Amino acid sequence: xxxxSQNPRHxxxxxxxxxxxxxxxxxxxxxxxxxxxxxxxGPEFLTYFQNEAQxxxxxxxxxxFSAERPKGSFSTLEIQRTEQGDxxxxxxxxxxxxxxxxxxxxxxxxRLTVL
Amino acid sequence: KQEVTQIPAALxxxxxxxxxxxxxxxxxxxxxxxxxxxDPGKGLTSLLLIQSxxxxxxxxxxxxxxxxxxxxxxxxxxxxxPGDSATYLCAAPRGYQKVTFGxxxxxxxxx
Numbered sequence: 001x002x003x004x005s006q007n008p009r010h011x012x013x014x015x016x017x018x019x020x021x022x023x024x025x026x027x028x029x030x031x032x033x034x035x036x037x038x039x040x041x042g043p044e045f046l047t048y049f050q051n052e053a054q055x056x057x058x059x060x061x062x063x064x065f066s067a068e069r070p071k072g073s074f075s076t077l078e079i080q081r082t083e084q085g086d087x088x089x090x091x092x093x094x095x096x097x098x099x100x101x102x103x104x105x106x107x108x109x110x111r112l113t114v115l
Numbered sequence: 116k117q118e119v120t121q122i123p124a125a126l127x128x129x130x131x132x133x134x135x136x137x138x139x140x141x142x143x144x145x146x147x148x149x150x151x152x153x154d155p156g157k158g159l160t161s162l163l164l165i166q167s168x169x170x171x172x173x174x175x176x177x178x179x180x181x182x183x184x185x186x187x188x189x190x191x192x193x194x195x196x197p198g199d200s201a202t203y204l205c206a207a208p209r210g211y212q213k214v215t216f217g218x219x220x221x222x223x224x225x226x
Contacts, residue, residue, distance in 0.1 A: 033214075041218055042206075042218050045213045045215070048213065058213075091159065106151070107158050109158045
C-alpha cells in the first residue's frame with residue numbers, strides 16, 4: 001500500500017486550456033474526495049464519490065469542472081477553459097466506508113498554475 | 116454550515132518549548148475531529164483523529180483533546196523540535212462526507 005497518489009504533481013497551463021488530474025486512492029478505500037486549496041487557506045471541499053457514484057458536489061464546482069470515478073477506483077478531475085482563479089493545489093483524499101469515524105488520507109496534491 | 120477557526124494563525128517558539136494550538140468549530144454534531152500537518156507545497160499528513168466519543172488522543176509528543184459541548188479542540192506539542200515546523204490544520208466533518216478545515220496555524224520552531 002503506497003498511499004494516495006496524484007498525477008501530475010505540477011501543471012502549468014495557459015488560460016483557456018483544459019487540464020485533467022488523476023487520483024489513485026488507497027486500494028481498499030471506496031470513498032474518494034477532491035479538495036482545492038489556495039495559498040494561505042485551508043482545503044475546501046469540492047466533491048465526493050462512494051465507489052463510482054458522485055454523491056455530493058460543492059457550489060465551488062462550477063460547470064467548467066467535472067469529476068469522474070468510472071470504475072470506482074481511480075478518479076479524474078477535469079477543468080475546462082481554465083481561468084487564473086483556478087490556480088491552486090488540488091488535493092485528493094480517500095477513506096473506507098466502515099463508519100463515519102474513519103480518517104481521510106490525503107495525497108500529495110497537484111499544484112495548478114494558470115498563466 | 117460548519118465553520119472551523121484556528122488560533123493563533125502563526126506561532127514562533129524556541130526549540131524545546133511546549134505549545135498548544137487551538138481549534139474551534141460551530142457545529143458540535145461531529146463524528147470526529149482530525150488534526151493534520153502540512154509542509155510547504157505538500158499534501159496533508161494525518162496526525163490524530165479523535166472520535167466523537169473520545170476526549171483525547173495521544174501519539175508520541177502530540178496530544179489532542181476534544182470538547183464537543185464547547186466546540187473546541189486543542190493540539191498539544193511537547194518538547195517542540197525544528198522538524199515540527201509546519202502548518203497544522205484541524206478538520207471537522209459535517210456528516211459522513213464533507214470535511215471543513217480551518218485555515219491552519221503556521222508553526223516555526225527556532226533552533
